[in-house]
Amino acid sequence: MAHQTDQSSAQGGGYGRIILYAALALLVIATLFLQPQEAATSIHPMDQFVVTPLFGDSVAWYTPTNVTLWMLIAVAAVFVLLVSSTSGRAVIPSRAQSVAELSYGFVHKMIEDVTGREGLKYFPYVMTLFMFIVVANFLGLLPMAFTLTSHIAVTAVLALAVFLTVTILGFVLNGKEFLGLFWVSAAPLPLRPVLAIIEVISYFVRPVSHSIRLAGNLMAGHAVIKVFAGFAGALGLFGFFPILAITAIYALELLVAFIQAYVFTILTCVYLKDALHPHH
Amino acid sequence: MAQHTEEAQAQGADAATAAGSHGADAAAGHGASAAHGGGEAVGMPQLDVTTFPNQIFWLLVTLVAIYYILSRIALPRIAAVLAERQGTMTNDVAAAEELKLKATEAEAAYEKALAEARSEANRISEETKAEMQAELDEALAKANAQIAERTSESEKRIADIREGAMQSVEEVARDTAQALVSALGWSADDATVNEAVQNRMKGQAR
Known part of the structure; x- marks a missing residue:
C-alpha cells in the first residue's frame, strides 16, 4: 500500500510527494516518541460518554458534572448565536445576525408549514428544543467535548416533554374528540377497532423512537470515531488510514448533527399537528 | 452493571474506578484516556441509571434557561428586526413605484416639449422658406425685366446699325x-x- 501511494505521488511529483514524506516522517517520529501502550486495550470508544463530577467523587442529582459544564456552554452558545449576534438589530444583517435570522426563519417556517398558523403559538417551545439539540450536537463534535444528546436520559426527557405536551394539549383543545386520532373513520367499520389498537401502540411508541433515534445516531457516530482513533494508535505507521476514515466520518457526523436536530424538530411539529387537528 | 455502580455509590468512590471488580487492570492501564474522558466506561454509560437524576435536573435547568432567553429576548428581537426589514422593503418598493410614476410623467412632459419644439421649428422653417421664396421671386422678376429691357435696347441698336x-x-x-x-x-x-x-x-x- 505504502509503495503504491509512493509511486503514484511520485508521478504527481512536486507538492504531493513533499507532503507525503513530511507526513510519513511525522508518523515515524510520533510512533517513536508516543508509543501506544498495549495496542489491543487502547480502544475505549465509550469513555467519552461517562458522566463525571467536576468536583469530588459522587454524582448526586445536584452535583455539577461534565453534563452541567456542557449544558452551560450550550446555553452560552445559544445566547451568543441568537442574542449577541442580533444586538445590532441591523436592517442589513451582519453574518452572525443572518445565522440567527436563518435559524428563526427555518423553525418558524417548519411549524407554519406542518401545523398551520395555529401552531405558531408554540414556536418558542419548538425553537427551544431545536436550538438545544442542534447546539448540543455541534458542540459534541468538538474534540474532548461531552455530547449531551448522545445520552438517552437527555433525549428521553426531550421526547417525553413533547409527548406529554402533545397529549395534554390534545385533550385540552379537543376534549374527547382527541381520541378520534385513533379511530380511523376513513377505514371500513370492522377494521376500525384493529386499526385503533395499532394506532394506540404507535402513539405510545413515538417517544421511544423519538428519543432513541437522536441518542443512537449521535452515540454511534462518536463511538465509531473513537474506535478508528484507537486503530490509528494501534496501527502505528499506517495510522493515517484510520485518520482519513475519521475525517470522512467527521464530515458525515456534521451532517448527522444537523439532520437529527431537524428530524427531532419536524417530528415535534408533526405530533403537535395531531394535537391541533386530531381528525385525519 | 447497575450493581457495580450502586456499589460505587455505596463506597463513595468514583463510579468508573470503583467499577473495577471486572476491569481493574484495564482501569490501571489507562491514565491517558481518564485524563481527558474523565473516567472509564463500563458497558454503556448511557444506561448508568445513577447519573440520570443529575442529567435530567441539569437538562431541565438548561431548557428553562434557553426557553427564557428565546421567548423573552431573542425571538421578539429577531421578529422585530424581520418586521422592520419587511416594513423598510415595503416602503422602499412604494417609494420606487412613486419615483417610477414621476419618471413616466417627466418623460411625457419631455415628449410634449419635444413635439412642441419640433412643430415650432417646422413653422419657423416654413415661414423662412416662404419669405425667401418671395424675395427670390421678386429678385427674379426684376432681373427678367432688366434683361428684357436690355434686349429690346440691343435689338433697336442692331436694327439701326443694320439700316445704316x-x-x-x-x-x-x-x-x-x-x-x-x-x-x-x-x-x-x-x-x-x-x-x-x-x-x-x-x-x-x-
Whole structure:
C-alpha cells in the first residue's frame, strides 16, 4: 500500500510527494516518541460518554458534572448565536445576525408549514428544543467535548416533554374528540377497532423512537470515531488510514448533527399537528 | 452493571474506578484516556441509571434557561428586526413605484416639449422658406425685366446699325455702278443707275 501511494505521488511529483514524506516522517517520529501502550486495550470508544463530577467523587442529582459544564456552554452558545449576534438589530444583517435570522426563519417556517398558523403559538417551545439539540450536537463534535444528546436520559426527557405536551394539549383543545386520532373513520367499520389498537401502540411508541433515534445516531457516530482513533494508535505507521476514515466520518457526523436536530424538530411539529387537528 | 455502580455509590468512590471488580487492570492501564474522558466506561454509560437524576435536573435547568432567553429576548428581537426589514422593503418598493410614476410623467412632459419644439421649428422653417421664396421671386422678376429691357435696347441698336449698313451698301453700289458704267464707255444718268441698283437690291433682299 505504502509503495503504491509512493509511486503514484511520485508521478504527481512536486507538492504531493513533499507532503507525503513530511507526513510519513511525522508518523515515524510520533510512533517513536508516543508509543501506544498495549495496542489491543487502547480502544475505549465509550469513555467519552461517562458522566463525571467536576468536583469530588459522587454524582448526586445536584452535583455539577461534565453534563452541567456542557449544558452551560450550550446555553452560552445559544445566547451568543441568537442574542449577541442580533444586538445590532441591523436592517442589513451582519453574518452572525443572518445565522440567527436563518435559524428563526427555518423553525418558524417548519411549524407554519406542518401545523398551520395555529401552531405558531408554540414556536418558542419548538425553537427551544431545536436550538438545544442542534447546539448540543455541534458542540459534541468538538474534540474532548461531552455530547449531551448522545445520552438517552437527555433525549428521553426531550421526547417525553413533547409527548406529554402533545397529549395534554390534545385533550385540552379537543376534549374527547382527541381520541378520534385513533379511530380511523376513513377505514371500513370492522377494521376500525384493529386499526385503533395499532394506532394506540404507535402513539405510545413515538417517544421511544423519538428519543432513541437522536441518542443512537449521535452515540454511534462518536463511538465509531473513537474506535478508528484507537486503530490509528494501534496501527502505528499506517495510522493515517484510520485518520482519513475519521475525517470522512467527521464530515458525515456534521451532517448527522444537523439532520437529527431537524428530524427531532419536524417530528415535534408533526405530533403537535395531531394535537391541533386530531381528525385525519 | 447497575450493581457495580450502586456499589460505587455505596463506597463513595468514583463510579468508573470503583467499577473495577471486572476491569481493574484495564482501569490501571489507562491514565491517558481518564485524563481527558474523565473516567472509564463500563458497558454503556448511557444506561448508568445513577447519573440520570443529575442529567435530567441539569437538562431541565438548561431548557428553562434557553426557553427564557428565546421567548423573552431573542425571538421578539429577531421578529422585530424581520418586521422592520419587511416594513423598510415595503416602503422602499412604494417609494420606487412613486419615483417610477414621476419618471413616466417627466418623460411625457419631455415628449410634449419635444413635439412642441419640433412643430415650432417646422413653422419657423416654413415661414423662412416662404419669405425667401418671395424675395427670390421678386429678385427674379426684376432681373427678367432688366434683361428684357436690355434686349429690346440691343435689338433697336442692331436694327439701326443694320439700316445704316444697308444705306451705305446702296451708296457704295450706286457709286460703283456709276464708275463701272463710265469705265465701260457708256454714260448713264444718275436716275437710271439708281433705279437699277435699287431693283437689284430688292431682288437680293428678297
